[in-house]
Amino acid sequence: MTRKARPMRRVIQWSTGNAGRKALRGILRHPDLELVGVHAHAPEKVGRDAAELCGLTAPTGVVASDDVDALLALGADCVCYTAQGETRIRETIDDLCRILASGANVVNTAIVSLVYPPFASPKLRERLEAACSEGGSTFFTSGFDPGWSGDVIPLSLASCCERVDSVRVSELMDYSTYEDPGFTGVYFGFGRPLDYAAPLLQPGVLKGGWGGMVLMLADAFGVGLDEIREEHERLPAPETFDTAMGRIEEGSCAGVRFEVQGIVDGRPTFVAAHVNRLRDDIGPGWDRLSAGKRSGYKIEVVGSPSFTCEIEPMGEDGDHNTAGITATSMRVVNAIPAVCDAAGGVVSILDLPLFTARHS
Ligand SMILES: NC(=O)c1ccc[n+]([C@@H]2O[C@H](COP(=O)([O-])OP(=O)(O)OC[C@H]3O[C@@H](n4cnc5c(N)ncnc54)[C@H](OP(=O)(O)O)[C@@H]3O)[C@@H](O)[C@H]2O)c1
Known part of the structure; x- marks a missing residue:
């Protein structure tokens, strides 16, 4: 060529x-x-x-x-x-x-x-x-994420909208193949007791990490935010199992879900969300990609028209975390x-x- x-x-x-x-x-x-x-x-x-x-x-x-x-x-x-x-x-x-x-x-x-x-x-x-x-x-x-997932994709989808009511960017990733127990594992609190003071889940830290992405979306649409809120939830392992994050003992943290919400007129309008499981059966009620897809990103633009875009990254070794x-x-x-x-x-x-x- x-x-x-x-x-x-x-x-x-x-x-x-x-x-x-x-x-x-x-x-x-x-x-x-x-x-x-x-x-x-x-x-x-x-x-x-x-x-x-x-x-x-x-x-x-x-x-x-x-x-x-x-x-x-x-x-x-x-x-x-x-x-x-x-x-x-x-x-x-x-x-x-x-x-x-x-x-x-x-x-x-x-x-x-x-x-x-x-x-x-x-x-x-x-x-x-x-x-x-x-x-x-x-x-x-x-x-x-934060980065690419919350910038050109939602902005490109919304470039075809007459009206945008909300944007939600979700990372829906199984972290069990993420070989980084020393940082990501500790930071998210995976394999630790559910009341462990995971650094990521301390007040203000989620907002510090993903608030920039939320504010960027609001600024791109020319909308002022009332405030940025954060929320999180953790779920325990139903039994002991092994992952690239290390051994996850029964009852210790095996799933983390969080949202950083840009609030406009009292409602979450620009949202960066994460659902990170270490096994597919953790958090059956939590968001996931459509059937057949294991891990990736879901970008939802609600307005006229609305768009839902699912992206499944895949590394050369067939692993989504390598791709990430x-x-x-x-x-x-x-x-x-x-x-x-x-x-x-x-x-x-x-x-x-x-x-x-x-x-x-
Ligand atoms: N936005 C996103 O999607 C995203 C995704 C992944 C990572 N990140 C960010 O990218 C950065 C790197 O992530 P990573 O997973 O590659 O990190 P990592 O593997 O834990 O560490 C990267 C490097 O940091 C250097 N380092 C560690 N301690 C140091 C010290 N005291 N002084 C100087 N250098 C030191 C080491 O460099 P040497 O190799 O030279 O020894 C190490 O190899 C992080 O800040 C992370 O948050 C962002």
């Missing part, structure tokens, strides 16, 4: 965890991106070839480094930042500001409230904006050319042109 030439963008991948490994592969395989550096926090990753860190065989000649000054001196067009953000917010913002102030653009998955910067705290935004001004750089955060993590990474990797071309500052999906994959 002949391909129209586009400018090559020199990219540094920052971290090679769950999302970072997928991003690194995506960068190496992207026709318009050249990998020039890899940041590694873990000492055992420093000095290893990028290919080895993401499971590819042909060496790239780019080795991982923990020398931030040397990485920034490469003068890359963009840094793809996928380090863990939620457990180290201050350090993450320090990292991001340093990179942006150096003149590199940043695409980012960490600190998910940044998917819609107007929702983030003014102090945080001001720091990031100041770093962008200093470096003449652009900063964009996205992911799969690949999609999180590729959403930001594929945004790199658009972010490099942007005018500068802290942007959201509403500020960028439509972009898509460039591989085939």
